[in-house]
Amino acid sequence: MKECIALLGGSFDPVHHGHVALAALFAGLLQPDQLRILPARPWQKSSLQASDAQRVAMLELAFTGQPLMGTTPVSIDLQEIERGSATYTVETLRGLRAELGEQSSIVFLMGADQLQKLDTWRDWQELFRLANLGVAARPGYDLDQDKLPPAVAAALAGRLATPAEVRATPCGKVCLAQSLAVDISATQVRNALHAGAQTGAGIGTDISALLPPQVLDYIQQHNLYKS
Template sequence: MSQCIALLGGSFDPVHHGHVALAALFAELLQPDQLRILPARPWQKSSLQASDAQRVAMLELAFSRQPFEVTIDLQEIERGSATYTVETLRGLRAELGDAASVVFLMGADQLQKLDTWRDWQELFALANLGVAARPGYALDQDKLPPAVASALAGRLTSPAEVRAAAFGKVCLAHTLAVDISATQVRNALGAGKDTGTDIGALLPPQVLDYIQQHNLYKS
């Protein structure tokens, strides 16, 4: 059987429990041979508050104690400019060959705006998608942009079938109950104790320690 590589990309500014939970969910569902975390310089976000080195350090801390192994893939940062997922997947497909199952992981919030991504329809010719529901973000076809719903039609299948396919398939996971955004985390950190939010419930403790030690996300 060909290898299965699962990819989780994002700005991770900062990495939080939602990211770790999404990775853990698909590590269980897909049993990939490798799970790569790809910190990005995303074109859709104008500024990042943490430096590249800080974001990578927080990722290493967040995933160091998980029961599954991850690789922090720095190619998008090393490219040195704003990144597009389709470009990264083209490079990975060239690296891994035509037979490997490549599964790009995302939350339902990203799926709902997939049609704003560069060359987004080409993604299905390069990889499979693994999409996790989040509270407040429905995965029902009628809740998606029509173009995205149309692209998904006929592609939806089980995690096992996604793992066996090189590209073009989509599996939806409805069991991710974590609803955290990096914006929510940054706002809570900036407000400090005044927010009433339990910041420890949003972040792995070692990441929170790092943020406090480096005085990050202060308003």
């Protein structure tokens, strides 16, 4: 059986239950040989509130050794941080394809909100020549093709596949998962943490429901997202 590598990228500022749920969903569906978590360097570096080291530390707390991923090995891939400059997803996938060879199945994971703006990404159609896509539904974002931008819907036509087909194919397939009902954004988390700090209310149950407890502890210990 071909090697299958699932890749979840993002700013993770901070990592939250939505990220973990997305990764766990596809870990279960694909049974990949490895799940790589890829903290990105966004073009607007100033938009990040946590440092690279802090984002990596929170990812390690959220993912390393956690039972939600089953038997799937999880690693934090630091290539974009170590590159020292912002990069596009297509560049990262080119490098990963060169590393893994032509036969490995690479599955880039994303939420439906990202799929709906996929045609704004750099060289986005090349993504299908480098990897498969695993896309999870998210409340408020429809995966029906008539709800997608026409160019994205056209690109998906003929590519939809089962998890088993995606796992067995190096690139070019798309697996849609309708069963992810978690609706959390990092902006929502940051705003809630900031509001708690401003009002003196501290960490409420609404915030603790958004984050893995060990990540929330780290945020409190390092006084993150208060301003």
